[in-house]
Amino acid sequence: MAIRRRTLLKGALGAGALAGLAGCGGGDDGGGGGGAVTFGSNWSDEVPKNAIAAMMKGHDAEVSINTVDHNSFQENINNYLQGGPDDVFGWFAGYRMQFFAEQGLVGDISDVWSDIGSGFSEAMKQQATGADGKQYFVPLYYYPWAVFYRKSVWAERGYTPPATMDEFVALSKQMQGDGLVPLSFGDSDGWPAMGTFDYLNLRINGYDFHVELMAGERPWNSQEVKNVFDAWRELLPYHQPDALGRTWQEAAQTLLRKESGMYLIGMFMGQQFPEGPERDDLDFFPFPEIDPAVGADAVEAPIDGFMMAARPRNEEGAKDLLRYLGTAEAEDAYLAVDPNNVAAHDDADTSGYSALQKKSQELVSGAKSISQFLDRDTRPDFASTVMIPSLQAFLRDPDDVDGLTKSIEEQKASIFGG
Incomplete structure (x- = not known):
């Protein structure tokens, strides 16, 4: 597995205090205790x-x-x-x-x-x-993030995995015509939408830009970032509506019930499919290429x-x-x-790996660059207090990209400094 990072990102703990984890903690006695x-x-x-x-x-x-x-x-x-x-x-x-x-x-x-x-x-x-x-x-x-689908549904409809964004959009329109929701989507928890932003950013602006943006070294109100949100806005008509009222698990159930055609999510979504024929029916394809000059060889694999x-x-x-x-x-x-x-x-013993695990291993090992996901590649305080509400604000009102990116940049400056 060839994971590489070009930058060791640095940061400082945010000033905002968070509520303690209920029921957690072994206490602190300087490390000298014993017991379980x-x-x-x-x-x-x-x-x-x-x-x-x-x-x-x-x-x-x-x-x-x-x-x-x-x-x-x-x-x-x-x-x-x-x-x-x-x-x-x-x-x-x-x-x-x-x-x-x-x-x-x-x-x-x-x-x-x-x-x-x-x-x-x-x-x-x-x-x-x-x-x-x-x-x-x-x-x-x-586990890689990719676009998951049910093989049986695709075989029945004659769908084939798209390699480019134009093919992806054409397939989404075909699915709508066939009575399917093209893309399952749930973002009530705030973090799932980060995967969509990341992949669009990686495909439009590249891995280096992703790293620099997450490190606070690039402006969020730049044209590069606006291009990401503009591309996302064009894809929203193919997303499952009312995403802010739905968990990722609930979105996964629509794919399980064959009500949707695709789902951009992590490999962990297999947890929502019963072991056996249902889980064996899962497959995926890499997020499609948008710009040939950038390619599609960057993979999110936390x-x-x-x-x-x-x-x-x-x-x-x-x-x-x-x-x-x-x-x-x-x-x-x-x-x-x-x-x-x-x-x-x-x-580790890979002899019993499912087809999905083997394919995931191949996807990651063949990637040129590996990202860890937006909320893992940037400061925790910036991810939780700025990006979660900002991405959810975009899903509620996708038309004010200028205002949104201006707000993110102002908040970023107050957290990162400069």
Whole structure:
């Protein structure tokens, strides 16, 4: 898997305080305590929750799992880490990891990596490394974002995967004529729409522009960004209406019920399809090319995994747990229950991979550039307080792109400075 990043993004913790995570936290006694290791989990949907439980059973010491709703966990992570976090917790690679490492809110696990490092590619290690060169993250899996569809529906209608945006729009119109909603869409949680923005931006402006924009180095009221929103506005008639009142899971159900033809989402959407013929009916194609000069070789493929609190109650136990979580056996145990991702460990068992997993692995390994998703590639405070409401404002009123981008740029300047 060839993941590369051209820039190590830097940032500072936002001033806005967030409500603490209810029920979370092992407390802080300077790392000298013992007892069961506490694990803060944001894997709250049924399938991944069961997979985490199955994986933890393979550890040779007691682990107390504290599961919190995924969105609540993300939205309140600042207070969680500044309060009494669990010894080990689930989080994300890349910038989202680096951000908290720079604030001293997570623990250095470089010694853990000296034991587990041989099982991961150099690219994976880079995604686990902070700006100071130390490791803070243990990867579990990655999953690409792509356009998913049901093979049976497409075979019945004679549809073929589009390679360009013109073909994508023509197919969407054909689906409307056939009585289907072309694109499932739900954004009540705020983050799913980021995937659409990212892919349009990657296809129109390229990967370097994406990185620089997320780092606050490019103006949001530039013509390049306006072009992204203009292109999105032209696609909105093919999206499922009233997206702000629908979760991504509810949108996935319309694809399951064969009411829609496509869905731009992460590979995790397979969780919404019953195991067996229904899940086997899923397939995907890469987001289409818009500009031949830019191409379509950039892929969104977020990496999920684990981190340690800066001052865990049971540091020795926390690091032992992380050493276990950094094994192929642990990843195999997880993916046996939740086969909707691709293992990060080089030695993970891929013999039982589904066609979807194999195709996902091929897509990511063949990509020239890998992004981690908008809310993982930029400052957490900017993503949550500016971009979520701004993208939802665009979905409510897509015609005022000038006003929208001006507002984003003004808010960006106050957060990033300059």
